[in-house]
Every structure is written in structure tokens, then in C-alpha cells.
Amino acid sequence: MRTWIRSLRPFDSIAVQTLVERTIDIREAERFIRLFHEENPGAGAPHTRLREVARDISRYGTYAHTPEELEFGARVAWRNSNRCIGRLYWRSLRVRDRRQVTSAEGVAIECVTHLREATAGGRIRPTITVLAPDLPARPGPRVLNEQLIRYAGYRQGDGRVVGDPRYVDFTDMVRASGWSGGQGGRFDVLPLMIQAGRGHPLLCNLPGDAVLEVPIVHPHYPWFEELGLRWHAVPAISDLCLEIGGLCYPCAPFNGWYMGAEIGARNLADVDRYDQLPVVARHLGLDTSTERSLWRDHALVELNVAVLHSFERAGVTMTDHHTESERFLTHLAREEKAGRVCPADWSWIVPPISGGVTPVFHRYYDNPRLSPAFVRHR
């Protein structure tokens, strides 16, 4: 991406200002248009479109994707996500084209609608909502939350945290901005914080019907329910920028469905998250005085059994790490057959529980950086 400084008209009555303009790298645009036409033979030869895009970039410093290019670009960004084990169904991503939405209020409404449509009463649909792109001299809106649904973390006087420790800073920030919604509980859904333009960000509480949650129970241990654990049904990442052909969509929340281990072996288990293994182990009556009893491992398995069972019981889509590992290998085989490399980061692909008993553990992967992609904001 090229940037340059341009001064405003010198006779401008306001103080002399400078603008930083971001224009599109035409080579990235070209590369994407060629890819689109290569993989979508129905769209015909790329020449006309390439000329049009080159003209728009030289005139306006940017160009606009057709709805078909946007849909394809978003799907390929998923296909290129080297940390995601769940890419087998990349073609089925639903793309909500909301590029005309630029205001914070508009973004809030779209995020809520996204959650309702993606949740679909539990039959979760992989969905992305694409809001206004960055334009030269005018950045698009942004959601500051890491995910649309996350739980607050409240730091106590004694240093301990009630809720999700990962979001202590974010919770402090929204409270400082005037959020009063939290009950101080372990699973208080955080408000959305949306930045559009230069003003103060907008805070917006998610309506209850947009947030499906699952209480965690165990198929054999009635006491499990009393731990009071729950998790939200939809993981919707909202702080990554969707980059297609040199264009950046900074606000493009997307979701799939959960793999149980993300909740059972990370969110509820990590020592710096909900840290539930000692609690579960105590209830199971395990010997926690020595590591060699493998109490952590035992508790981890029961917690993961509970998560999978609970989502199933609630009728909410969820996959397990064994099934998903098999599917990922199917995906790799399909990609290879299509003549493509599938980038994969071993340390993210291998599940955080029972890694070695899943087939994804026992091999290496190519890992080139491909575009379109979901990228971290600069």
C-alpha cells in the first residue's frame, strides 16, 4: 500500500492541513482479478475488468469489487486462513454485502442482524458481514471488540478476576467510556464498541435474543451443572481486516461454529482464562497433590465431554477435534487436487487436547502467506 502526503489548497481558510492518503497497490488488485477469473470461468476473460480496475485506481486511488468478487474474495480469505482447521466448507460461507454502511449505528445494527442470522436458533451458519472499506483519506468503520460476543473480566481488589481475564483491559475501557451494563458476574456479555470517523466510539449492548448461550452440564455428573459454567454459541471474530485485491475492509465480522476443544481445552481451561481444571478435579475427587496422577488430563477430558454433550443437548452446532482433524485432511487433499497449496500453521491446526491421537499431528504443512486474507490491523 502506497501512502503520500498532500497539502490542501494553500488558500484554504482553515489552518494548512495534510492528508494521508492510502491508495491501492494496482499489482495486488490485478493479481486478485486474475485469480477471480481463473477460478470462475463463467465470468469470462479478465481483460475488460483489468482495464476498468486500472482506470479507477489511477483516477480515484481505489476501486470497488463487484458483489461476485466480494463473495469470492471473502471465501478465499477463509480458505487462506492458515490457523483454521475448519476450512473444508469454505465455499459455503454466506457473505452479507453491507458495504454501503459507514456509520457506527449502522454497523451496530448489522452486527446484531449478523448474530441473529448466523445463530439461526442453533443451526449455526458460517457468515461474514462486510461493511464499508477503507477509502483514500477516509478509513472505514471498525469494531474494537475481538469478537462480537465475549465476556467481561472484572479485576477485584485482591487482584483476582471475576469473568474472563482476557478481557480485563477491554472491560476497563468500556466502563471508562460509560458502560454500566455489567452485573459483575462471570459471564456478562460485553457491549460492542464501534469506531466510525473521528468522534467518540459508540457503545452498544447486544440484545438478549442475539446472544445464544449454552449452560455446561455433564452426561454423568449432576454436580457439573452447579459449577455454573456456560459459553456462547457463536464465535464471531470482529477485529481482523479482510484484505482483497489490495482493498482493506477493516470491519468484516465472520463466524463459523465452535470446535468443542476451543471452549473445553482453552477458554474454560487455560490458567489465564477461566482456569476450571482444579475445580473439576476437586469435584471428581482426583489426587491433585502430584502431577503424576494426571489429574489435569483427566479433568480436561471430562470438561470437554461436558462441552460437547451440552451443545448437542441444546441443539447447537459444534464439532469435535477428531472429526475436524479428519475433515481438515480431506480439505488438504481437495486443495491439492485443485492444484493449490493450502497454507497451514501446525501449532494452530493441532488441537489443544489429544494432539497426537489426531492425524493432523503427524505431518508438516506448507505455510505461505496468500491473499485474499484476514489480517491484523496495522
Ligand code: ARG
Ligand atoms: N478460539 C476462539 C474462541 O474460543 C474462536 C476462534 C474461531 N473459532 C471458530 N470455530 N470459528 O472463541
